[in-house]
Amino acid sequence: MSADAAGGATAYDVAPARRQGLRIALAVAASFTVAVAQGEVIPFLGAVFATQFLMSSRRPMGVAQAIGFVVVLVLAGQGFMILTGLLGERPIPFLLVLGLIYFACFLAQFQGRGGPVPGLILTIGVIAPLLGVLDQDLGESIVAILGKAAANGVLFAWLAHAAFPDPGGVDAGPSLPVAVHPDASRIAFANTVILLIVLTFCLVNNDLSTAAVLPLTVVSLLGQIDLAVSLRTAFGLVVVNLFGGIVASIAFTIVMLWPELPWLFLILLVVGLLFGGRAAADVRTGKVYAGVLIIFLILFGLGISPLPGSSAEAFSTRIGYVVMAVLYALLMAALLWPSSLSDWGFRASA
Numbered sequence: 071m072s073a074d075a076a077g078g079a080t081a082y083d084v085a086p087a088r089r090q091g092l093r094i095a096l097a098v099a100a101s102f103t104v105a106v107a108q109g110e111v112i113p114f115l116g117a118v119f120a121t122q123f124l125m126s127s128r129r130p131m132g133v134a135q136a137i138g139f140v141v142v143l144v145l146a147g148q149g150f151m152i153l154t155g156l157l158g159e160r161p162i163p164f165l166l167v168l169g170l171i172y173f174a175c176f177l178a179q180f181q182g183r184g185g186p187v188p189g190l191i192l193t194i195g196v197i198a199p200l201l202g203v204l205d206q207d208l209g210e211s212i213v214a215i216l217g218k219a220a221a222n223g224v225l226f227a228w229l230a231h232a233a234f235p236d237p238g239g240v241d242a243g244p245s246l247p248v249a250v251h252p253d254a255s256r257i258a259f260a261n262t263v264i265l266l267i268v269l270t271f272c273l274v275n276n277d278l279s280t281a282a283v284l285p286l287t288v289v290s291l292l293g294q295i296d297l298a299v300s301l302r303t304a305f306g307l308v309v310v311n312l313f314g315g316i317v318a319s320i321a322f323t324i325v326m327l328w329p330e331l332p333w334l335f336l337i338l339l340v341v342g343l344l345f346g347g348r349a350a351a352d353v354r355t356g357k358v359y360a361g362v363l364i365i366f367l368i369l370f371g372l373g374i375s376p377l378p379g380s381s382a383e384a385f386s387t388r389i390g391y392v393v394m395a396v397l398y399a400l401l402m403a404a405l406l407w408p409s410s411l412s413d414w415g416f417r418a419s420a
Contacts (some may be wrong), residue, residue, distance in 0.1 A: 072182050074123070074322045086128060086236060087350045087351045088130050088347070088350075088351075089125065089234045089235075089236065089257060090350035091229075091230060091343065091346050091347030091348075091350035091351060092225075092233075092234045092341055092343070092347075093124055093230035093233070093234050093346075093350075093351070093410055094120075094121060094125070094230070094346030094347075094349060094350060094360075094363075095339050095340075095341075095342030095343040096226075096230045096233055096234070096339065097117070097120040097121070097124060097223075097226040097227050097229070097230040097339075097342075097345065098117045098120060098333070098338055098341075098342040098363065099335050099336075099338035099339040099342050100226050100227075100229065100369065100400075101116040101117040101120050101223060101226040101228075101337040102114060102116070102117040102334070102338050103228075103331055103334050103338065104116075105113055105117070105219075105222060105223065105363035106331070106334060106375065107222060107331055110215070110216055110218065110219075110282075110375070111215055111370070112196070112197075112373075113371050113374065113375050114217065114368055114370065114374075115197075115215070115216070115219035115223075115371075116218070116219040116220075116222030116223045116226070116286070116372025117144075117223070117226075117366055117367050117371075118193065118223070118364050118367055118368070119190065119220055119223025119224075120184045120222070120223040120224075120226050120230075121141070121222055121360055121363055121364060121367070122189050122190055122193070122223075122228065122345070122360075122364075123186055123224065123227040124186045124227050125186070125349060125356065125357070125360045126186035126189075126238070127185065130227075130228060130231035130232075131224065131227065131228065136224045136228065138171070139190075139219065139220065139224060140188070140220045140221050140224055140292075141184075141298040142187060142190075142191075143190055143191075143194060143216060143217070143220040144213060144215075144216060144217040144220065145214035146190075146191050146194050146198075147194050147198050147212060147213045147217070148213050150194060150195055150198035150202070151197055151198055151202055151213060151397055152267055153167060153168075153199070154198065154199050154202035154203060155397070158199075158203050158410040159413075160228050160340045161270075162188075163274070164199075165266055165269070165270060166211060168195065168199060168266065168269070169262050169263075169266050170190070171195055172192065172195060172261070172262045172265055172266070173259060173262040174188075174256050175188040175189070175191050175192045175195070176188070176257070176261045176262060176292070177193075177216060177254055177258040179258075179293070180254035180257055180258055181254050181344060189293070191381070193201070193286065193289065194216060194407075196265075196285045196286055196289060197212075197216075198212055198216065198346070199233070199269075200269070200272060200273070204271055215298045221375075231309075253408045256407075257408065258410050260402075260403065260406035260407050261403075262407060263402075264288065264292065264399060264402040264403065264406065265285065265288055265289065265292070265399075267402070268284050268285050268288050268395070268398065269285050271284070272284055283368060283369070283372070283388055283392065283395070284391055284394065284395050285393040285395075286364075286365075286366070286368055287311075287365055287391070287392050287395035287399075288395050288398065288399050289398065290311075290361035290364050291311070291361065291395065291396055291399040291400070292367055292399060293357055293361060305397065307358065307398065307400065308393070308396050308400070310358060310359075310362055310363055311361070311365055311392060312389070312392065312393055312394050312396070313362070314345070314362035314363070314365045314366040314369075314392070315365065315366070315369055315388070315389035315392045315393075316389065317344070317366055318365075318366045318369035318389075319339060319369075319386070319389060320339060320373070320374070321337045321338075321366075322370055322373040323328065324337055325337060325374065329333065334374075341363075341366060342363070343365035345358070345359045345362050345366065346360075346361070348364055350361060350363070351377050352368070365392060369388050369392065372388065373388075
């Protein structure tokens with residue numbers, strides 16, 4: 071291949087990644103700002119869904135696919151609430167059934183099946199049961215909140231594609247690689263145990279702020295840990311996720327000084343470009359920055375609109391929750407994942 075051809079291929083690859091980064095930033099900023107303007111109870115949820123939609127593919131969703139996603143998420147939310155109503159007072163069967171669902175989602179992710187659906191169901195499968203068991207009055211049904219957030223995420227993912235379309239209306243960028251792990255079943259089982267332990271802690275602790283931050287952070291981290299092939303990269307995961315929390319604290323301080331919607335949109339757009347741009351630019355480490363962006367949205371969202379019944383904690387406390395969740399997920403993965411993936415000490419010395 072000639073130098074000119076190589077340079078052309080590089081430019082061809084970079085431009086779609088930049089457009090995708092712009093889409094993520096715009097979708098996150100617009101989704102979150104509109105949710106706040108409408109007084110949504112969980113304003114960050116639509117932005118989280120939009121991030122997951124856009125990270126799954128550079129192609130815009132078709133109408134039937136978008137409607138299907140919303141229907142699936144609403145049905146999943148309804149299913150988890152029915153399950154909570156039936157088994158919420160019987161913790162062992164409740165956790166066992168949740169564990170089976172989590173295992174199926176993790177297994178689908180590691181086998182490269184289902185696109186964004188397994189990750190979305192995991193997010194709902196954490197939020198819906200916790201809110202149901204902790205029995206907080208959110209002002210409307212949890213299923214309605216999830217349905218509006220799903221529609222919000224789909225809508226702004228679409229609008230982001232309309233604002234930054236690919237030339238010719240086709241996906242000009244390379245397809246995102248799907249990593250299929252040979253030990254998918256063992257890893258999925260380990261991740262299920264890791265998530266169920268932290269979920270049980272949150273249910274026993276009965277603190278909605280803890281319940282909102284810890285398990286969602288763990289879910290995000292479990293999608294990143296396979297990149298931690300050494301102690302150095304594991305430490306890097308701690309630092310970059312902590313950085314997401316620090317950015318959330320700074321952003322929240324700025325919004326408190328200028329509490330207007332245009333400032334909120336601008337701040338979210340800048341942060342979306344910071345993390346979303348990196349998520350789109352590197353197909354290998356993109357999910358790390360997408361996870362950091364989601365952690366930012368959760369912490370920032372809880373600061374902007376605390377959940378009813380949650381304690382009024384300092385941002386430093388919530389950042390502490392993130393650090394706890396990151397260290398917990400890394401430690402448990404090192405203990406439970408197959409040795410070929412979790413033996414960081416040997417890999418670090420290799």
